[in-house]
Amino acid sequence: MNRWFAVSACGEVPHGAVAHTQLLGQELVLWRSASGALNAWENRCPHRGVRLTLGDCVGEELRCQYHAWRFATGSGHCTHIPAHPGQKPASNIRARVYPVFEDGAFIWVNLAHDAVPPNAAAAPPGLALRSIFTRAPVAAVTGQLLHGYADHAVCLVDEFTLDVAPAAHRSVRFMLQPVTGEQCILHAHLHGEVTALERLSVLKVHNALMSAVRDRAEAARA
Amino acid sequence: MIRLYDYELSGNCYKVRLLLHLLGVAFTARTMDFHPGREHKSEWFLKLNPLGQLPVIDDDGLVLRDAQAILVYLASRYDASGHWYPRHDAVALGEISQWLGFADALTATAGAARLHDTMFMDADIRKCRAGAHGLLRILDEHLWFAEQAGRPWLCSADHPTIADLACFPYVMLSEEGGISRLPYPAIRRWGERIKHLPGFTPMSGIFPAAAVRSPAGSPPTPG
Numbered sequence: 547m548n549r550w551f552a553v554s555a556c557g558e559v560p561h562g563a564v565a566h567t568q569l570l571g572q573e574l575v576l577w578r579s580a581s582g583a584l585n586a587w588e589n590r591c592p593h594r595g596v597r598l599t600l601g602d603c604v605g606e607e608l609r610c611q612y613h614a615w616r617f618a619t620g621s622g623h624c625t626h627i628p629a630h631p632g633q634k635p636a637s638n639i640r641a642r643v644y645p646v647f648e649d650g651a652f653i654w655v656n657l658a659h660d661a662v663p664p665n666a667a668a669a670p671p672g673l674a675l676r677s678i679f680t681r682a683p684v685a686a687v688t689g690q691l692l693h694g695y696a697d698h699a700v701c702l703v704d705e706f707t708l709d710v711a712p713a714a715h716r717s718v719r720f721m722l723q724p725v726t727g728e729q730c731i732l733h734a735h736l737h738g739e740v741t742a743l744e745r746l747s748v749l750k751v752h753n754a755l756m757s758a759v760r761d762r763a764e765a766a767r768a
Numbered sequence: 769m770i771r772l773y774d775y776e777l778s779g780n781c782y783k784v785r786l787l788l789h790l791l792g793v794a795f796t797a798r799t800m801d802f803h804p805g806r807e808h809k810s811e812w813f814l815k816l817n818p819l820g821q822l823p824v825i826d827d828d829g830l831v832l833r834d835a836q837a838i839l840v841y842l843a844s845r846y847d848a849s850g851h852w853y854p855r856h857d858a859v860a861l862g863e864i865s866q867w868l869g870f871a872d873a874l875t876a877t878a879g880a881a882r883l884h885d886t887m888f889m890d891a892d893i894r895k896c897r898a899g900a901h902g903l904l905r906i907l908d909e910h911l912w913f914a915e916q917a918g919r920p921w922l923c924s925a926d927h928p929t930i931a932d933l934a935c936f937p938y939v940m941l942s943e944e945g946g947i948s949r950l951p952y953p954a955i956r957r958w959g960e961r962i963k964h965l966p967g968f969t970p971m972s973g974i975f976p977a978a979a980v981r982s983p984a985g986s987p988p989t990p991g
Binding site: 604609677745753 | 917952
């Protein structure tokens with residue numbers, strides 16, 4: 547599917563971090579190099595198939611936990627094989643790399659290998675809310691959201707995107723990440739100014755509201 | 769010297785070894801044949817611990833069972849900094865006790881699922897996994913909001929406590945019991961912070977962090 551999906555808030559993957567996610571059944575390792583370069587790769591070492599999320603970021607490379615092969619940020623090319631330290635690894639040894647970009651608030655991934663990140667993709671000013679993992683499909687969550695969010699009407703933008711305006715000066719955009727056919731992650735971005743003083747309470751209010759959406763979607767599936 | 773009745777693959781024994789390493793306290797280990805030998809149910813061991821559970825320590829004649837109780841004792845006795853178990857701080861003690869109870873619940877769910885899958889223990893595996901996911905969901909939410917408040921650890925102190933060590937093993941071993949941690953990104957970051965503590969020691973199934981220090985464990989920037 548050639549479509550960009552939000553898979554994480556940017557702040558969830560700090561410099562040097564390795565994160566684990568899944569999109570449309572495809573397991574991904576999201577990792578950010580020491581200098582800040584972001585990568586979304588198939589979660590599988592091309593050597594023995596071990597999950598790369600078991601490994602570590604070492605500078606500008608991701609190191610597999612199993613045999614310590616290292617792969618370069620950006621290209622995914624193997625840079626070092628400890629068992630053959632004097633040899634340059636063959637150029638076809640390479641992690642499978644997916645197109646990725648960030649808009650200042652969220653990390654977006656496209657599973658189509660030739661996808662090109664959109665130009666001028668800056669998110670409006672706002673606050674990334676806590677993402678909510680849900681053991682129910684996308685349709686179950688959108689179905690719950692369309693019943694209303696804190697008594698405010700929610701409108702469907704497309705199959706994976708919804709908007710709500712819970713206050714005159716604020717709106718929330720929901721972005722659904724299909725994990726598998728049976729699970730999804732509800733991401734949300736609150737648009738509008740939030741003062742440092744009210745920040746934590748705003749995050750808590752929306753976390754409670756979105757968790758309730760999750761609980762209803764999961765209960766409807768049970 | 770402290771003598772630890774130890775099983776290398778036990779998360780509850782590991783948390784005791786981990787604290788001893790972090791404190792730099794020397795100990796000897798009496799390795800037990802937990803599986804398949806069931807040495808922890810042997811006549812001689814039941815005299816030491818009638819509950820027939822590991823770990824047990826013998827510190828110069830003081831015999832203690834229960835991993836959480838052992839952490840309390842070792843930190844109170846051997847941690848000169850007073851950080852791991854701040855015994856004059858009422859808030860810290862309350863918070864720590866709360867998470868020590870949580871650690872026992874993790875053992876009963878995630879730990880039991882792992883024993884079921886790896887050592888053929890009888891268990892209601894669906895119930896164990898569902899229970900573990902319920903706990904991990906609570907833990908992830910707690911840790912996410914702790915990060916947002918600038919707090920990297922389970923309790924509100926600005927340093928780790930035995931609460932972090934008590935919960936760490938069976939969280940990090942959950943996948944050996946068929947419990948994916950993919951839904952819990954804040955738990956992953958907390959685990960990385962623990963792996964970067966000076967003196968950290970791994971166990972089978974819990975990998976050390978890369979030798980090159982990366983700031984993976986730092987809380988995310990707000991926004």
